Amino acid sequence: MSSPIYLDNNATxxxxxEVFEAMRPYLTDLYGNASSMYRFGxxxxxxxxxAREQMAALLGAKPEEIVFTSCGTESDSTAIWxxxxxxxxxRHIVTTRVEHPAVLNLCxxxxxxxxxxxxxxxxxxxxxxxxxxxxxxxDDTALVSMMYANNESGVIFPIAEAAALVxxxxxxxxxxxxxxxxxxxINLTELPVDYLALSGHKLHAPKGIGALYARRGxxxxxxxxGGHQERGRRAGTENVASxxxxxxxxxxxxAHINEENSRVRALRDRLETGLMSAVPEAVVNGDRxxxxxxxxxxxxxxxxxxxxxxxxxxxxxxxxxGSACTSGSLEPSHVLRAMGVPFTHVHGSVRFSxxxxxxxxxxxxxxxxxxxxxxxxxALSPFGKERFSSAVTT
Ligand SMILES: Cc1ncc(COP(=O)(O)O)c(C=O)c1O
Numbered sequence: 001m002s003s004p005i006y007l008d009n010n011a012t013x014x015x016x017x018e019v020f021e022a023m024r025p026y027l028t029d030l031y032g033n034a035s036s037m038y039r040f041g042x043x044x045x046x047x048x049x050x051a052r053e054q055m056a057a058l059l060g061a062k063p064e065e066i067v068f069t070s071c072g073t074e075s076d077s078t079a080i081w082x083x084x085x086x087x088x089x090x091r092h093i094v095t096t097r098v099e100h101p102a103v104l105n106l107c108x109x110x111x112x113x114x115x116x117x118x119x120x121x122x123x124x125x126x127x128x129x130x131x132x133x134x135x136x137x138x139d140d141t142a143l144v145s146m147m148y149a150n151n152e153s154g155v156i157f158p159i160a161e162a163a164a165l166v167x168x169x170x171x172x173x174x175x176x177x178x179x180x181x182x183x184x185x186i187n188l189t190e191l192p193v194d195y196l197a198l199s200g201h202k203l204h205a206p207k208g209i210g211a212l213y214a215r216r217g218x219x220x221x222x223x224x225x226g227g228h229q230e231r232g233r234r235a236g237t238e239n240v241a242s243x244x245x246x247x248x249x250x251x252x253x254x255a256h257i258n259e260e261n262s263r264v265r266a267l268r269d270r271l272e273t274g275l276m277s278a279v280p281e282a283v284v285n286g287d288r289x290x291x292x293x294x295x296x297x298x299x300x301x302x303x304x305x306x307x308x309x310x311x312x313x314x315x316x317x318x319x320x321x322g323s324a325c326t327s328g329s330l331e332p333s334h335v336l337r338a339m340g341v342p343f344t345h346v347h348g349s350v351r352f353s354x355x356x357x358x359x360x361x362x363x364x365x366x367x368x369x370x371x372x373x374x375x376x377x378x379a380l381s382p383f384g385k386e387r388f389s390s391a392v393t394t
Pocket of ligand 1: 010011070071072073074100102147149150176179199200210
């Protein structure tokens with residue numbers, strides 16, 4: 001099979017060739033344990049140090065503020081449990097309705113354990129209100145956990161303003177920045193967050209590696225307890241090869257961040273303009289201004305996103321839909337539901353997410369092939385038949 005046109009980079013990314021080359025020796029010759037006393041182990045320790053520096057440099061953090069974990073989910077869990085365990089008398093958490101399940105499902109569980117959780121709503125553009133955040137804060141609030149950018153809509157939250165507001169009340173602030181890191185500049189010397197979660201497989205490192213930034217001075221309680229790795233903040237023998245990979249991926253992301261915000265953004269806009277002009281009654285989901293440069297979530301009225309994906313797949317195009325298959329039925333995504341995307345549109349939502357490997361040729365191919373697919377599906381749809389029959393082109 002020829003390589004696909006991969007426009008699902010918010011789900012996962014390809015490992016960059018440079019990243020693979022950087023990690024390879026640590027899967028073959030350099031297999032020592034970083035904690036060992038012999039020179040062989042020391043070499044590994046040096047590689048971990050470099051990776052930590054590379055990761056810190058991308059974020060404007062200090063190397064000792066980086067804790068390597070196994071994934072974004074573990075980083076989120078570590079941050080949330082750390083804040084709760086450090087303040088056992090505080091039982092209130094503030095988050096949003098559109099968080100990734102890594103945060104949402106943990107907050108749901110905490111609710112069942114007698115924590116009180118405020119889930120902030122979003123408006124129809126997927127934006128959160130700072131006034132609603134301010135009004136939600138209480139004396140017993142242990143933590144605010146607000147994602148940096150949404151994985152489905154791409155909408156970027158006002159993290160600097162939110163964190164400043166929350167910190168002024170002396171409340172710890174965590175941000176799930178899994179979708180933001182490497183796509184938009186983040187400078188933690190200026191951003192007053194206490195914790196920030198990220199994941200390697202969203203920025204061209206392999207799956208199974210993540211990191212948590214924990215600001216120096218923030219009370220920290222480890223999630224995994226055991227050995228003294230990561231200065232006692234995350235037990236378990238280090239996943240050396242993947243940590244080296246994440247370091248290299250961070251270095252590459254720093255080098256490519258301007259491209260992400262110029263060339264990749266222009267390609268995303270080209271796809272959006274192409275589809276919006278060729279397909280009647282298409283709507284972009286989410287704030288078009290404050291949005292990740294690589295993400296387009298677009299709704300085609302009166303058809304099923306799944307059907308679009310199947311037809312795109314036949315052409316070798318990979319994207320995601322706005323529905324999740326749960327127990328045999330298609331449930332609209334909690335994000336689109338929270339945004340109040342109308343029933344007629346929510347099922348026909350498709351997310352395209354680009355990367356630095358996306359080419360203009362690929363974008364033009366999708367922009368050409370998708371409109372006739374939508375027209376064909378509308379012609380078959382009981383709702384779309386009459387309305388869109390004139391738009392059928394094939
Ligand atoms: C916003 C967000 N948070 C957390 C995660 C979980 O990351 P991981 O797959 O590394 O556990 C994802 C993955 O899709 C995500 O998009």
